[in-house]
Amino acid sequence: MRSERRAKILRVSTPTFAQRTAGPYDLIVAAFVGLLLISNVAAVKLIQFGPDVEVLGFPVLPIITDGGFILFPLTYVIGDVLAEVYGLRGARRAIVMGFVMASIASLTFLLVGIAPAAADWPNQTAYDAILGFVPRIVVASLAAYFVGQFLNAWVLVWMKTRRRDGGLWARLLGSTLVGQAADTTIFCLVAFYGVLTGGSMLNYILVGFVYKVLVELLVMPITYRAVKFVKRREPTYADSAPVTDDVDV
Template identity: 40%
Template sequence: MNEGARPPAAIAASALTGGHFRYYDFVMAAFVAIILLSNVLGAGKVAQVWLPGIGYWPFGAGILFFPVSYVIGDVLTEVYGYARARRVIWAGTGAVLFMAVMAWVVVALPPAPSWGNQGAYETIFGQVPRIVFASVCAFWAGEFVNSYVLARMKLLTRGRMLWARTIGSTIAGQGVDSLIFYPLAFLYAVGWTTDLVIQVLFTQWALKVAWEVVLTPVTYVVIGFLKRREGVDVYDEGTDFTPFATRV
């Protein structure tokens, strides 16, 4: 698309077929990278933070970076439309599934006698099937809810109040994500009481939404930059919102 100082042209998503976007591939790559790293490094660890007047409060370590994927999801839907965001969500889902299979195969390979790190490797990269299943389901459902709500709100607000769209879609998407992931992954698991699951679930949801609020100025800057550079402002008029497709 054209690059320049002219404001982006409002265009219906159904009229936007083909074409090449300058930054779309980079945004997709960033999204998939964050999803993979968050699942490897943060999903299963419970950390804690000291809150004045409350004491130590547990939270999932993945909260530090995983919410950035929702910011990128907002950028994708707002700039490129629901259909192109849908392709990225499916790409992320496929990448997470491949990561799980690769981790299972590599961990299962018999180690060489001279290599003494198998135990540590299993601790870090060993994938519990239950957690993988919960992670994939929660990611898939949460991201699609986030993208759908944002696209619908853009039509209802006629492109105004971006802050309300990004925060509102995150409240819905992250709520679905947390409600699916923590019960599926940890309810009745060793070391996880029901109270702890509920506590971490709502803490995660609140912190993810708070992250979205904090990062709103950054979201504005990125979306404004991409719209100017790509030269379009996509509205999902006439879009088929089914998640079970990859066409644009």
């Protein structure tokens, strides 16, 4: 009787917690969303490299890009890992989470910007210049991200259903070409149409697209290892036995 009473007391006094999943999905999504938010803030600055150079009337230099070029391509690398390991449903969940958080960030910057500044705070102009709510930039960023990431995930998953685990290099390349083409074109046109015109706009689009594709090609060996690493540590992965796909790198 005493032991039963003691067991009952222990059950009542012991807190209950949910069990976290064993796989690394939550950490991957956190990195994905974090890189997206940082890139969106950095993208407000246009960056120019090189002097004015034209070839047959087409501006080859300067190279024009934005601050998002540093980290944003990595969101596609992580997006590839999510789509390859967790499928379209898992990738879609991360993409939607990123979209929601980016929208909340933009709304927060807007509300903070329009809130009355303290009398002795002299940095309102600087705040508005960097974090101010610029509708075209926000719409361009969200639309480009949403369409580009979904196309990237859809193409990769579609190609995988046709070849199963073989040909990862082809899936990564194919999804990158489609996703980055949509992402770069939508963002450049929506954000800077009228600001950049003619050859400068074409330069901006082409440079952004080529740069992002080259980055993914350069880090493809890392993407391979990341995919294999996650597959081995994700207990729910259907082929969690030793991963031997795509040895034909």
